[in-house]
Amino acid sequence: MAAGEVIVIPCLSDNYTYLVRCHYSEVTAVIDPGEAGPVIAALEERDWNLDLVINTHHHHDHIGGNAELIEKYGAKLLGPAAETARIPNMDETCAEGDQVLVGDLKGRVFDVPGHTTGHIAFYFPAVTALFSGDSLFALGCGRLFEGTPAQMWESLCKFRDLPASTQIYCGHEYTQSNARFAKTIEPDNPILIARCQDIDGLRARNLPTIPSRLDVELATNPFLRADEAGIAANLGMSGKSPVEVFTEIRKRKDHF
Incomplete structure (x- = not known):
């Protein structure tokens, strides 16, 4: 039997x-519940209890379901130590170097400032999952609502050494728009071109593009590839530092 599983639940608009479930202990956590209703429906469908609510950062579309889920299930709330003042009623906080437990599943914590200054991420090797x-x-x-381009580049680089097969579970279904933008940065990347076709096919059937694999992101995601000479050349920035190239890519995406 697999150690655990991850259930993808769409909520809000995008x-x-x-849900992260440890099969051995039957402990279940929810990560970033933007609203409670879809989470409750998924739990009831499987006849699961909820033991833990985990937040990556303080934005309302990631914590909006906290209170209702905690009241209904008596779950504990865990989130970033750096955002204690902005996420109410946390029972436990964590930061880089800490380990979080969902039953027997062990999660490694990363500090990844950029989107917010206190943003964290979680990697659970037993289910090959990065949240x-x-x-x-x-x-x-x-x-970059709160951090700097240098912070975000450093944050993203922390993920690049994870196993190639790591499944990336992110916060939003932005992939189709991101794909259109990525082609403006690397129009001749054959892996990207093929991936864009796959994404269009999934979205045409209203299917999620999440999770994605880390090795595919490393081959196609311009924000992970700001140190590639070809990208710098495409932007007329040959010889510039990865942070300078990343800054330009982020600026272009903000106005895309």
């Missing part, structure tokens, strides 16, 4: 929240 919130998206990254 958010994703996730990146609004830091890394499929073919994109989060807007």
